[in-house]
Amino acid sequence: MLQKEAEEIAHWKYNGIYSFYDMTADEEDYQEFINEEARGKRAFSVYEGEQLIGFYSIIPVESETVDLGLGLRPDMTGQGIGGPFLQKALEYAQIHYGARSFTLSVATFNERAIRVYENAGFKVVQTFMQPTNGSEYEFVKMRKA
Template structure:
């Protein structure tokens, strides 16, 4: 697949926020599950040059967020369209995203955080070269949940 990354438009943000719904425990990742996260996702200024829509051809298949946390570290977040999850596409999607981040931002370090229950995603992150750094508790979605911070260690 050939992926293309473009700055997310307001229309795309609204489509993702209100129409992408995940099954079962993964509904944790529905944008509407947390009012603060939803407001930030829908705010044009908050998204600005940090949130990217990912295309395969002309079809939107996901999004990628990129936040600079210090002079050389970038924290990423990502989401695949619900009907693409669980279809063994995550590794290729993540590789494309990492290549995009590396070529556009020239990071020294890339980090991400993932809910510890999301073993499917953690498996993909480990396979591509992310290493576990620490767990932490975070308030979100009306409760407090355990997350795993991971760091990418396989720069070319």
């Protein structure tokens, strides 16, 4: 991910309850995302043609397992493209990281994303509280083997 792409993504604004995912909603997350050194080589920009449409974060956690983070441009959410977007991330991780299993975490209120992940074969393996955005929120950890 190029620095200019990170800065653009970091200022995307989501509507309604999904504003929770605005990078600027949590100063620590924001600083980590826009700092090239902190971001490292784990964040990838996703394009459709010439348009930046999202990003993937891929972090190896154990042999053949990666932890995924996904972000779709706000105006593209809720349009039924989350499944194909996720599938491309899985394929990328398989090819470039040798991943055979995947984990990810998502806020429990984000039922829309949870459905996408379940439809792709992810299962909830843990519920936990995560401090972020100035409070604590319930998340689920999901795994696909």
